[in-house]
Amino acid sequence: MLRTAPSGAWASVASKAKSASTTHEMTTEEPRRDGGEEEAGTGPNVDDFFEGRSIRNLLVEAPAAIAILRGPDHVVMFSNPANNRGLGRDPTGRSVREFPEAEEQGYLALLDRVYRGETISARESRLLIPTPVGPQERFIDFVYQPWRGSDGAIAGVAIFGFDVTSNVRARRSAEEAARRLSILARVSRALSEATVDLGSIYHAVACLLTEQADDHVMIHLLEDDCLRLITAEHRDPEVRATLRQHLSPIALRLGDGVVGRVAATGDSVLVERPTPEELSVQHAATYSALLERFPVQSLLSVPIRVRGRVVGVLSLSRHQSEPKLTHDDCVLLEDVADRAALAISAAQHHQKLVESERRFRTLAEAVPEFIWTSSPDGSVDYFNQRWYEYTGLGPDESLGTAWLRVVHEEDVAALLEVWKQSVDTGCDCEFQCRIRRAADGSYRWMLGRCVPVRDGAGHVTKWVGALTDIHAQKESERAKAEAIKVRDDFLSIAGHELRTPLAALQLQVQSLERLAERNVERERVLERLRKVEHHVARLDRLVSELLNVTRIASGRLELQKEPVDLVALVASVVERFAPQIAATHSPVTIQAPGSVVGNWDGMRVDQVVTNLLGNALKYGAGKPIEVGVFAIDGRARLVVRDHGIGIPPEHQARIFERFQRAVSDRHYGGLGLGLWITRQVVEAHGGTIGLESKPGEGTTFVVELPCREGP
Incomplete structure (x- = not known):
């Protein structure tokens, strides 16, 4: 079991046996020696060991590597073919001490321990077996055991080697798979915990790979046809800072270098000991200077694809020659890149949504309308600031369906019906409702419009709506409708009022013609002429009222003020109404303790008294009428009281408006302008007018005028 090369079997075995690591075991048995140590070349021979040719043949043919050493010099007595193949030669007859590296690497010390009686095991020793195509890696379990001669004394060392390469490779494959799964699981967890910020995603991937797998991890992203370093991580903080400083400013063109080639082709690349040019x-x-300081033994780069398009490159490198990056590492890194791509895609999509939302809200805050959005089910999730300022509500009081609290109660049901129909059908929605304004508590009309926002599949993902203040428009429409009604009423009344004196005039003129033809007496002609004069005067009053309306409405009512005695003016009007007083059987009494003089327009004040007294005679039902004139604290008070039909409460507020009447025009004539003109004249003088009335009991009008000009 000897190799001349320093990386040979015995060096590996010695080191494995010398230290009990976590992946290899060393077991020993207590030494047992019954005699002294033999000198080299003496003592038992190989036949003593085998005790028969059959055992020798069995050891020769055994698949295990077997060697028998003799004596303290560890002379190789036997080396079977399996052992010779492992060593690349037959060491039979040679002493292990002849090999200097055996002592240098501790192999002799190991054999000496066994020769003294220890049994030592070394598991999974790595050997490089010479083959025609180059060294082949094998893993051997060795057992070193002393053997004894016929006399029972230790005669040498027996070495047995069992090839466990397949077991080691199977276990390492399983360990590698577990390591890959562990890394992928941690990457997935790190990506799920990372925020939607792209920087946090890049940092999470690079840091985890650096901790788990390699010395150096880089991520380049494609921007404007160039690759820029987004993040770089290294186990050594000083190296990391240096790499970032020199590599961050560099923009790699597509196709330039390993990273550029991966981005251009979409294929992963593994390079051993890359050159600066690679x-x-x-x-x-730049890369030459960095490689000189931090040599790279292997570099692996894989593409990062988002929706089938290469958007960047994930690279890792190792500074140590062992373990080398392999195809398994490539598969692992591609899996990591795919997971990172999903997170990047989601983050980019989220950023687009955030940017779109930001632009929308910026626009929403700039417009004068109330802008809102809601979820697909119609629950409001956003109002612009204009809404909160107008309604005085906060978000908690507005979102969801809480905003309905400021909708006029008469409009809620119709609004909800229209809104529910739109949510159910996905169609645009339009409605009108009144919204309460916080500043004064008033309700203003709003026009609401909302449209659905759909995804690529056509599903509603959000509703966007706006409320526009149309109160002025609604008021204008209402005023227009009222004006049209007033106009129609006026034309009807005016036609009736003007037709009556004209018809009477026509009859009187026809009568005068007949009298003239018969040459009747003078008195009857004069009577007819007086009636004509009466009806002409009535027409004149009607026309004057219309002219007064025009002047007042256009702001051209001018007052010619001078000292006026209100008592004398009232007496004059009452005297002028003598025929009507007699005709209606409504006696008029004047109560005036003394003269009341003020600076007024006499003609206009006469018009006020005339209108009030005329109304009292018209609606007095033939009952007495009282007129009072008093001076109170620098003001003149005019009181006109009748005991006639009275005015219902619901009509009292509007009888001072143009063309308004509290009774039917069939029974009582007039244009409905007298009280409106009266109020305008009184207010033009800085005065006031009011009334008290009960149906069936009569009406009292009270006018107050300042006697002198204000300061």
Whole structure:
């Protein structure tokens, strides 16, 4: 069992037997010697050992390697063919002491121990067996045992070697598979624990491989047809810093060096002792300096593919010659690269989603509308800041379905019905509702629109919606509708009111024509002319009211103020209404303790008194009417009270509006403008007007005017 080469069998055996490692055992038995040590060349011979030719033939043909040594000089008495093949020669007749390396590597000391009586076992010793095609690795279990002569004394050492190569390779294959699975499991766990940040993914893969497998790990990513180093890890922090410093600025072209070739072809590459040019032709000088400081014995690079396209390269290298990187390492690294690619793809997709979400929210915060999004089931998961400012709610009070709390209760049911239909069908949604404004508690009309966002398979993944304030538009539409109604009412009333005096005028004119034809007496003609004058005056009042409406509505009501005695003015109006008072049988009394003088437009104040007294006579039902004029704290108070039909409470708030009436125009004439004009004139003077009324009991109007100009 001797080899002349320093890496021969006995050196390996000696080292294995000398130290009991975790992968090899050494067993010994207590020495037993019954006699003194024999001198070399004396004592028992080989025949003493075999005790018959049949045993000798059995040992010669045995598959195990067997050698018999004799005496303290360990002379080889017998070496079977299996042992000779392992040594590459037949050492029979030679002493182990003739080989200097036997002593240098501790093999002689081992044999001496056995010769003194120990039995030593060495498991799985690695041997390189010479073959025509080169050395072949084998693993042998050795047993070193003393043998005794016929006299019972130790005569030498018997060596038995059993080839366990197949067992070792099977076990190592299983261990390698377990190691690969362990690394893949740890990589998968590290990737699952890594954040969606790409940097954390690269770092997790590189660090784990460095800890578990190799000295140096690099990841290059493809950017603009160049490969740039994204991360580099090394077991030695100082080496890692140096590599990052020199390699990070380098951009490798496709096809340049091992990494560039892998990226260009998509094929994995394993290189033993790579040269600077193999690492990069363009940057050979940089790599030459690094290889001089940190020699690389083997380099393995595999592609990183995302959806079938090479996006980067994962590389690992070893500085030691053993163990070498193999095809198994390539398979392992490709598996790691595939797992990393899945994580990278997911992270890139997440980054795109995050960027898309960021752009959407930036846009959503910039627009004046209320922007919101919801999950596929319709539960709201986002509102822009404009919503929170308007409603005064926080996220916890808005998300999900909580936002419905600020929708007008009359609109909730219809809104939910439309929204549910859209969620169920995946169709666009449009609705109108009123949303409460936090600033004043008012409800404003909103137009809501939402559309679905779909994935590649057409499934709804999100809803995006907007609420637009259309309150002004709704108010405009309402005002327009009211204006149209007012216009129609006015035209109906005005047509009726204007037709009545015109018809009367026509009758009077026709009557005058007949009287003139018959040349009747003068008194009857004058009576008809007075009636014509009355109806013309009525038409004049109607036209004046319309002109006053136009002036007031356009802001052209001008006041010609001068000192006016309100008591005298009221008396004048009452006197002017004498015919109507007589016709309605509603006596009018004036209560005025003294004169009340103020700086007013006399004609406009006359119009106020005329309108109020005219209404009292019209709706007074023939009952007495009281008019009072008083001076109170620098203000004039005018009170007009009737005891007629009164005004229902629901109509009292609107009778001061244009074309508004509290009674049917069939029974009571007029355009419905008198009280509106009255209020405009009173307010133009800085005064106020109000009323008290009960149906069936009458109505009291109270006007207050400042007697002097304000400061």
